[in-house]
Amino acid sequence: MAQTFSASELKQIYDFALDLGRRAGRILIEGVEKRTGDVGEREEGGVGGGQREKMNAVDIVTQTDLDVEAFVKGEIERVYPGHKFIGEETYSAGSSKEYLIDASPTWVVDPLDGTVNYTHLFPMFCVSIAFVLNHVPIIGVIYQPLLDTTYSSLVGYGAWQDDGKVGGKRKRLPLVNGPKAVLPREAPKGCIFSCEWGKDRRDTAGGNMWRKVDSFVNMAAEIGGRGGKGGMVHGMRSLGSATLDLAYIAAGSFDIWWEGGCWEWDVAAGIAILREAGGLITTANPPANPETDPIEEVRLGSRLYLAIRPAGDSEGETGRQAQERVVRETWKRVRALDYARPGA
Amino acid sequence: MAQTFSASELKQIYDFALDLGRRAGRILIEGVEKRTGDVGEREEGGVGGGQREKMNAVDIVTQTDLDVEAFVKGEIERVYPGHKFIGEETYSAGSSKEYLIDASPTWVVDPLDGTVNYTHLFPMFCVSIAFVLNHVPIIGVIYQPLLDTTYSSLVGYGAWQDDGKVGGKRKRLPLVNGPKAVLPREAPKGCIFSCEWGKDRRDTAGGNMWRKVDSFVNMAAEIGGRGGKGGMVHGMRSLGSATLDLAYIAAGSFDIWWEGGCWEWDVAAGIAILREAGGLITTANPPANPETDPIEEVRLGSRLYLAIRPAGDSEGETGRQAQERVVRETWKRVRALDYARPGA
Known part of the structure; x- marks a missing residue:
């Protein structure tokens, strides 16, 4: 019943998901920049001056969350038009709380996990993208924009950390060995x-x-x-x-x-x-x-x-x-x- | 009684402390590298293979902790020989648990805060360096090596975040405004x-x-x-x-x-x-x-x-x-x- 994919097809989907996570994360970073601005050492303005904040923080977060989901959904539909999509924002907007995943190739996406952390600029937030086949998540991508770090996996190919910071080295998971x-x-x-x-x-x-x-x-x-x-x-x-x-x-x-x-x-x-x-x-x-x-x-x-x-x-x-x-x-x-x- | 410093002397001490935090952090990163190695995508070796680990993790952490404190202490003694130094490792090695800070210029240092996190490669660890005068901490530097982020302050000059990642921009604290x-x-x-x-x-x-x-x-x-x-x-x-x-x-x-x-x-x-x-x-x-x-x-x-x-x-x-x-x-x-x- 379930669709099957060759190893090279899956590797392509994995590479696409890896790239997609980073691109989605960039939208989150832009949302951060909107809220904190960019100040030089000499700029005046103390606590709560509000000079740097042009929009309501919660509005920006909500809009950014929706923007990221729309972007991820759009890219998936463009490249893989036959795949299903379940996103946190889309799902939450509906009235059902049913489990909607079936055997077909399905992308399961949280555009922003750790929303409260994101609102408070605490770095523990991320983009989460999974590719699920026959109810089994076989590809996973978790991208932390403020750490520029990706955790990812493709079934049979390994699980990996890509750290944009520490020399940009790719490390196999688990790190602690x-x-x-x-x-x-x-x-x-x-x-x-x-x-x-x-x-x-x-x-x-x-x-x-x-x-x-x-x-x-x-x-x-x-x-x-x-x-x-x-x-x-x-x-x-x-x-x-x-x-x-x-x-x-x-x-x-x-x-x-x-x-x-x-x-x-x-x-x-x-x-x-x-x-x-x-x-x-x-x-x-x-x-x-x-x-x-x-x-x-x-x-x-x-x-x-x-x-x-x-x-x-x-x-x-x-x-x-x-x-x-x-x-x-x-x-x-x-x-x-x-x-x-x-x-x- | 307490020694006094001019604004430009304090700014020099602050700049020294900022740089010192980052240099100390690099030693912590080297300790991480020793424990995780550097593997290419194709490298074999699964969970717990131990191929990448040449020393006992806890030994490396203990040694790194001591190395960082010795480095920070040495640098301070070299540049500011008249200042006192109180470090976590030195203090803990002694038998007294008394409060040892007095009115003189004193550096109060934790070479590695969040040791358990460091051992487990969870990024929430840091170097902590304070300059205390007349019992008041007037300069603070907290450096997170895995995020390449510094939180710092000099009294009267502001508190700042330097983020090596997001465009390397200097931001005034608080970020959330x-x-x-x-x-x-x-x-x-x-x-x-x-x-x-x-x-x-x-x-x-x-x-x-x-x-x-x-x-x-x-x-x-x-x-x-x-x-x-x-x-x-x-x-x-x-x-x-x-x-x-x-x-x-x-x-x-x-x-x-x-x-x-x-x-x-x-x-x-x-x-x-x-x-x-x-x-x-x-x-x-x-x-x-x-x-x-x-x-x-x-x-x-x-x-x-x-x-x-x-x-x-x-x-x-x-x-x-x-x-x-x-x-x-x-x-x-x-x-x-x-x-x-x-x-x-």
Whole structure:
């Protein structure tokens, strides 16, 4: 049923997506320039002078977001008119929250992930472009304009970081390799845990915020604490961008990412890159028996994700076995989240 | 008592510090290169192959940290032999935890802030260099090597961002200006709250971890939640670098930073930059009456910090009044932290 592509066709699509990410990112940078201007050392004007700001910042951001999506969509339609397109802005404008991806070649795009960061000029925002075939993201491109850094992958070809800054060198993912590639024996102790507080802040005992906080504190607390659930992770990180959380998991910068509530455009490119780098991604919600139940493949539209970084083999344990061990140790410490999804 | 400097002497010291930060950062980048190597597109070798890693990552990081401090200290001694030097590595190697800064011209340096991030190749690490006179940080330089970005200030001369990437333009801090410069009327609602989980993870009701979690959840929860303490901040961020938290507050990317446990080399440069950008910094711990008690100037060695970003004036409220309002609204929601300090 699903359309097939030759290796050279896929490489062409990958190169197109890589270039498209950078071009889209340039539009985001132009939006930044509109908001900050360009001042010489001697220019007068102190805090909040507003001299440099000619438009309302939020208006500029909204318009830039739409502009980038229109640009990306237009380029894809021009070069690949037979492909489907699902974009964050287009989707959000509609009333349905259904999972719309089918087996056909589909581009899944978030023109601006980390919108709040972008508005505040905090560099942790990005363009996210995925090419999905038969429900599987097989190409992923994540471009961070303020770092001029791209994380990308093509299935079978590898996952890569292109850093425009440090000598412009292309590096294979994960970046963190060698001895660091082995997951800690006492994980989650020793791990960097990446998590987001999200938008659901209802102060109710059964609500997502309390489930998250419970889970965060279990992961953070000393070994032996929290009724035995204390995980003593080495560091807790919250960036405000699910897409970049996944990119940093693929790079090996973070070890564990656990989140609920994201949409497919937030994670499709990251899933492609993470898998090609050797990472594992499954569901956030622990099964009935976290010790023994099967570790299912992630479902793209599930809105529930647990990702473990690429891991090296060690004596008596393959990398995959270590990842599965960390999945189970995380599941034992986190609570099921409640993010409903029609059609998924 | 304290030595005095002319404006041109201070400008020379500032220029020296700016250059020193970048040169120190280059040593950190060399440490990154040692750990990731330089691979061509076609190079074989998968996850955890270890082919690219010739030394133990942690050894490289420790050695790099020491190398950077020795380099910075050596340069300062060469150019300014009469100045005092306090560095993170030197200090930590000693047994005293006393506050050692006095009125004399003193360089306060963290060669690598965000060491865990550096080890994991997560870009949120930096060099931090401050020049302190009569207990006041009057020059600050924070350099992020992987972003090739410097935040800096000289008292009376302004606070600046030099971004090696986006056209290499020099921008005055705060970057976020115009309408965004006004602090939200309902703050902390609408604010980006930056906070760190820290290393103290004891699971005891009176311990710092519980006080922090309590405070975080108050700031995050919906308005009306948490017995009226819910602050409904717009976003929660944790970077794992106190120095960069302060840099992003000075830039206006984050609105509120609340933290305990840092040392003077973590914050001295950030305090200089934040103040020169127009920000406010005081103590993390709420006074007896958060509504009316005076808002004291921060003490450099206090280990307790609450910082508010630069803020514009609005109708009926100056920027300073708005900052003080946000200090009080934060104090109402956070708990006193317990970080003892001999001699401070």
